[in-house]
Amino acid sequence: MNLVIVGLGAIGGSFAMRLMKQGYDRIVGVDIDEETLQLALDKGYIHEGTTSPEHVIAEADIVLLTLYPGQIASFIDENKDHFKQGAVITDVTGVKTSLIRDVERLLPDHVDFIFAHPMRGSEKKGIAGAEESKFKEANALITPVSSNKEENIKKVEQLYKDAGFKTITRVMPEQHDEQIAYVSQLMHALSVSVVNSTQASPDTLLFAGNSFKELTRIADINEELWAELFSMNKDALLDSITCFEEQLDVFKNALVNTNEEELKDFLKKARLQRKKWY
């Protein structure tokens, strides 16, 4: 099996490291950065590295694209004549419906694109952020489309299992984007808004405990990537913000009215729901 990973950043690099250890026959890395390729070769993450995808893609059984969201469709467009007959292409993008729409327009008939989302991010950019155990116990989502062949979905599921993922779930693209807006994008929007508050100061940490540290961790964000992801999922994210604001308003109103019983009910409801989850 010939695997080509396009983009040896923190995510692509982690796939390479782990799958190499799993004994994959052939892993080829594609990256625009020569130093990254050399490092990946020197450290034994890949069997071969190149800055020109055309030749290696012609041999690939699976093409794993770990590019920025906005690069996926253009990569398909530029390489559509190079893919091998029956090749499986897959991505790692955190938003699905708009990407699927853009890619399906361009995709040649002789390949099958399995859209996937490994749910483990990285604060570190580039191959320096790659870790062999990055995906250990992580979850992943696959959003099948009608043209996908079952055997190809299974190939991507196996790739994820080999990379260390625990649970790989199939969901509808629309449900994916709605839920990701809530559980991931909204968290990032809240975190950056907290950090950008005019109350932030050099003294802040004198007062801060674990909750502030944890809640603001994800404000250390890759702005290029996330500006794209937020824009791609604009409607769902705005809905999630609205649903959140409705609840914050309930809290505020109870507070404005110094209604301690209503405050307690609101807090208790949250406590019970949190306990159901974890």
Added chain:
Amino acid sequence: MNLVIVGLGAIGGSFAMRLMKQGYDRIVGVDIDEETLQLALDKGYIHEGTTSPEHVIAEADIVLLTLYPGQIASFIDENKDHFKQGAVITDVTGVKTSLIRDVERLLPDHVDFIFAHPMRGSEKKGIAGAEESKFKEANALITPVSSNKEENIKKVEQLYKDAGFKTITRVMPEQHDEQIAYVSQLMHALSVSVVNSTQASPDTLLFAGNSFKELTRIADINEELWAELFSMNKDALLDSITCFEEQLDVFKNALVNTNEEELKDFLKKARLQRKKWY
């Protein structure tokens, strides 16, 4: 030195465990629950336990009140004739200005109340949540008032050092409450509002990564305690929510206008500020 701890919950119990290991001469626990007292005695957290504070308070050099915020003033009122001449009283309440106002009205002249705030919470209620190392590396704040004697502030600082705290900082009560509204109370308000969103469902965890787990951890909240704390700090907390909402609106507007440059600037600003802190 004779220390009386009033309230052997997660906080009071943790102080007792640790200070006993530090070799304190005499630690007396006061609690309304007989079983708690028996457990604390059996496990060697205290030298003596009682449900009636009057007698033991008459002997106390330091009285550490780990009661609910609303119980502090009434405890002082009920026991004001029992305190020893020159006794130091201290508390662990997370909000200061309103408490100081209530307590100063009632406090007899022969004692000194040093208002303090150990910044390490507990998700577990009661003595079952006590841990010897709970305060290891934690921060604490002391909010001196004009009547406090320097030697007594130092006694409480020493008590905190002995309990394992790393940094004990003196701040003005008003600054304390403003900053706590931002770094702690706002975090809790956001967390419970996220969990109470109508988007929450049994499927949520299929989609959730670390950020959701971390951000919602503090939604597992003691509603009795926090409803009191929020109400006591209502104005400062409403100000913090407003400052946060202003920033969330900047984010939303950039998103509505699909202004990726503005989104990137906003995210980058947060990233740089977060890096300054941690």
